[in-house]
Amino acid sequence: MKIQTFVEYFDEPLYLESGRILESYHLKYETYGETNQDASNVIVVFHALTGSHHAAGRYENDTKVGWWDPLIGDGKTLDTTKYCVLCVNVLGSCFGSTGPMSFEGKEKEPMRLNFPVITISDMVTAQINLFKKIGIKSAYAVIGGSMGGMQALCLAVEHPEFTKRAICLASTYATSPWAIAFNKIAMEGVMRDHRFKNGNYDIKDFEEEGMDSFAIGRMAGHISFLSPYSMDKKFGRNYVETDGLYELFGRFQIEKYLEYNGHSFAKRFDPLSYLYIIKAMNIFDATRNYDSLADSLKHIKAKLTLISFKGDYLFMPEEMEFIRATLEDMGRGDKVDYFCIDSNYGHDAFLVEYDKFDFYIKKALEAKQ
Amino acid sequence: MKIQTFVEYFDEPLYLESGRILESYHLKYETYGETNQDASNVIVVFHALTGSHHAAGRYENDTKVGWWDPLIGDGKTLDTTKYCVLCVNVLGSCFGSTGPMSFEGKEKEPMRLNFPVITISDMVTAQINLFKKIGIKSAYAVIGGSMGGMQALCLAVEHPEFTKRAICLASTYATSPWAIAFNKIAMEGVMRDHRFKNGNYDIKDFEEEGMDSFAIGRMAGHISFLSPYSMDKKFGRNYVETDGLYELFGRFQIEKYLEYNGHSFAKRFDPLSYLYIIKAMNIFDATRNYDSLADSLKHIKAKLTLISFKGDYLFMPEEMEFIRATLEDMGRGDKVDYFCIDSNYGHDAFLVEYDKFDFYIKKALEAKQ
Numbered sequence: 153m154k155i156q157t158f159v160e161y162f163d164e165p166l167y168l169e170s171g172r173i174l175e176s177y178h179l180k181y182e183t184y185g186e187t188n189q190d191a192s193n194v195i196v197v198f199h200a201l202t203g204s205h206h207a208a209g210r211y212e213n214d215t216k217v218g219w220w221d222p223l224i225g226d227g228k229t230l231d232t233t234k235y236c237v238l239c240v241n242v243l244g245s246c247f248g249s250t251g252p253m254s255f256e257g258k259e260k261e262p263m264r265l266n267f268p269v270i271t272i273s274d275m276v277t278a279q280i281n282l283f284k285k286i287g288i289k290s291a292y293a294v295i296g297g298s299m300g301g302m303q304a305l306c307l308a309v310e311h312p313e314f315t316k317r318a319i320c321l322a323s324t325y326a327t328s329p330w331a332i333a334f335n336k337i338a339m340e341g342v343m344r345d346h347r348f349k350n351g352n353y354d355i356k357d358f359e360e361e362g363m364d365s366f367a368i369g370r371m372a373g374h375i376s377f378l379s380p381y382s383m384d385k386k387f388g389r390n391y392v393e394t395d396g397l398y399e400l401f402g403r404f405q406i407e408k409y410l411e412y413n414g415h416s417f418a419k420r421f422d423p424l425s426y427l428y429i430i431k432a433m434n435i436f437d438a439t440r441n442y443d444s445l446a447d448s449l450k451h452i453k454a455k456l457t458l459i460s461f462k463g464d465y466l467f468m469p470e471e472m473e474f475i476r477a478t479l480e481d482m483g484r485g486d487k488v489d490y491f492c493i494d495s496n497y498g499h500d501a502f503l504v505e506y507d508k509f510d511f512y513i514k515k516a517l518e519a520k521q
Numbered sequence: 522m523k524i525q526t527f528v529e530y531f532d533e534p535l536y537l538e539s540g541r542i543l544e545s546y547h548l549k550y551e552t553y554g555e556t557n558q559d560a561s562n563v564i565v566v567f568h569a570l571t572g573s574h575h576a577a578g579r580y581e582n583d584t585k586v587g588w589w590d591p592l593i594g595d596g597k598t599l600d601t602t603k604y605c606v607l608c609v610n611v612l613g614s615c616f617g618s619t620g621p622m623s624f625e626g627k628e629k630e631p632m633r634l635n636f637p638v639i640t641i642s643d644m645v646t647a648q649i650n651l652f653k654k655i656g657i658k659s660a661y662a663v664i665g666g667s668m669g670g671m672q673a674l675c676l677a678v679e680h681p682e683f684t685k686r687a688i689c690l691a692s693t694y695a696t697s698p699w700a701i702a703f704n705k706i707a708m709e710g711v712m713r714d715h716r717f718k719n720g721n722y723d724i725k726d727f728e729e730e731g732m733d734s735f736a737i738g739r740m741a742g743h744i745s746f747l748s749p750y751s752m753d754k755k756f757g758r759n760y761v762e763t764d765g766l767y768e769l770f771g772r773f774q775i776e777k778y779l780e781y782n783g784h785s786f787a788k789r790f791d792p793l794s795y796l797y798i799i800k801a802m803n804i805f806d807a808t809r810n811y812d813s814l815a816d817s818l819k820h821i822k823a824k825l826t827l828i829s830f831k832g833d834y835l836f837m838p839e840e841m842e843f844i845r846a847t848l849e850d851m852g853r854g855d856k857v858d859y860f861c862i863d864s865n866y867g868h869d870a871f872l873v874e875y876d877k878f879d880f881y882i883k884k885a886l887e888a889k890q
Contacts, residue, residue, distance in 0.1 A: 329749075410706075
């Protein structure tokens with residue numbers, strides 16, 4: 153499998169949903185496999201909140217493979233001997249695309265909190281511009297989990313000619329107040345962190361010491377990614393050895409897990425990028441510019457495949473099921489397949505339980521459209 | 522209904538589960554109605570994490586009634602014309618009983634972080650001592666929701682002669698890692714709050730400005746008390762007007778709700794009390810000193826009534842159902858009634874959906890034992 157990483161720069165303005173404008177911008181992306189002659193074999197992969205364009209393979213000196221590596225490669229579900237898989241970073245990211253901390257064109261300073269609010273629709277518009285620029289007129293399929301699924305759905309609605317297949321996993325048509333509530337803790341965690349300084353932070357402060365309210369906020373995310381059942385299985389009521397501040401209180405394994413993940417996240421993810429991408433998720437509502445979900449979905453030309461997970465405590469299966477039901481009510485049941493996977497792994501299932509859902513992705517890719 | 526508030530002081534030591542000793546202690550409690558001649562008509566009510574002994578009625582100049590007022594009063598489910606209802610504060614509380622910030626005997630300073638870890642069993646031991654001292658040899662019933670249910674179950678196991686009926690709502694036999702995870706955010710929120718100062722805080726700092734990591738931690742609690750369905754119903758994706766720091770990002774009603782509750786909680790609840798009581802909940806495991814849950818439950822002589830709520834996202838119905846199933850497997854199915862109430866209100870249902878469960882409490886109280 154051939155892996156290539158690119159950055160594409162745009163010197164023309166990007167008009168955002170908020171009414172604001174990015175005078176110039178750039179997007180990072182990665183490809184696995186190669187395009188065929190007419191570039192009709194491209195599968196676009198969208199990443200989730202804290203993901204990146206690095207979806208598969210291993211960089212030199214890296215211990216970890218890309219976040220969807222089990223699915224992407226020669227002979228795998230997204231078969232790189234047949235398809236050119238392209239994973240594209242989102243606007244707002246801290247992994248090489250335009251975001252609150254990036255340097256644009258002639259700018260000498262990053263925009264920080266002056267960076268405009270970005271929506272999922274804005275992300276997708278920029279991505280479509282990228283695809284056009286690099287010669288991809290349409291995709292064989294687009295696919296993503298969680299916020300990646302939002303991008304896939306948004307693209308299917310707003311750029312209906314671009315893809316024949318859209319596959320959404322563990323996602324929703326509009327972020328629920330339940331998910332916004334978890335995100336609220338994350339956002340307050342960032343903003344109240346003493347190192348944040350109203351956005352004027354020195355990123356080194358976050359790299360050095362991780363446990364402050366930024367980390368606390370991230371813990372809420374980690375709860376929402378799991379489920380009561382997966383926590384029972386993984387941690388139960390087991391204790392770990394005590395130390396320092398925790399000595400008086402004892403310490404459970406689940407507590408250590410949350411500490412570790414909160415702590416390490418604050419070291420690796422930019423706080424402003426986190427704020428802006430969370431906000432984009434919160435704002436996401438496929439019905440916003442339409443009279444109803446049906447009014448929005450009627451634009452879709454792609455065949456939609458929706459995969460939810462029974463034990464997802466962040467984006468409930470009912471939310472994806474509602475998309476299916478709406479399409480069926482519209483007399484367009486033939487344009488949607490819905491599968492609810494029996495998993496207790498929580499929201500993280502789309503990053504873990506490959507054996508349970510890769511069959512449905514394969515099926516969606518092989519079906520003629 | 523006659524309401525009386527008392528504080529009872531104990532000059533003898535209380536031996537705690539941790540091996541440590543409280544040289545003296547005191548407990549606050551409130552009674553509604555009056556005891557009969559042999560004090561055999563007492564119903565003991567246990568409160569939840571942030572509750573108090575003030576379960577019913579209204580204090581002079583107070584805008585709010587006690588936390589279970591719809592259930593307690595003349596002619597109500599806990600009928601104060603028949604029963605003397607007694608609600609007792611827990612050890613560790615900041616509402617008038619011995620806790621990390623209370624002054625004991627000759628002490629000139631509160632113990633703060635030197636206060637010993639308290640368990641649910643310790644709370645119940647102190648409460649049993651209180652009941653004995655004020656002439657209550659046994660209770661007609663004990664009842665509580667959430668952490669109150671833990672106290673009721675603990676009492677039934679460890680002081681089996683004391684009550685003929687034990688009623689637990691929205692509770693569990695052992696705090697799950699899922700609940701511990703939410704509590705973790707609350708605990709870190711307290712400890713990392715810049716005003717906490719490793720326990721050496723000035724409580725006035727918390728009364729004046731509420732929004733710091735203590736408040737962020739409390740927000741996690743408020744998520745766990747609700748459910749995706751109750752949030753949909755209550756807030757949906759509705760926005761509120763924007764202001765200040767939030768202007769850039771817009772603000773959802775669910776966000777305002779969490780802010781308000783996090784903020785106001787930090788003003789009204791002592792941070793160390795919060796830490797110690799949460800810890801007591803985390804530690805709670807009715808099987809801890811026994812070989813199994815069956816080995817624990819075999820001590821119970823009271824008739825157990827378990828009421829859980831289908832949409833409880835903190836203490837899942839399965840946890841209460843497991844108590845019932847265990848008793849049935851032991852051939853003691855006659856000693857337990859289990860009801861799962863169809864409610865989407867989340868964990869808070871035991872404080873809200875009275876119409877749906879008061880019948881089962883009445884039934885439990887009226888049954889001859």
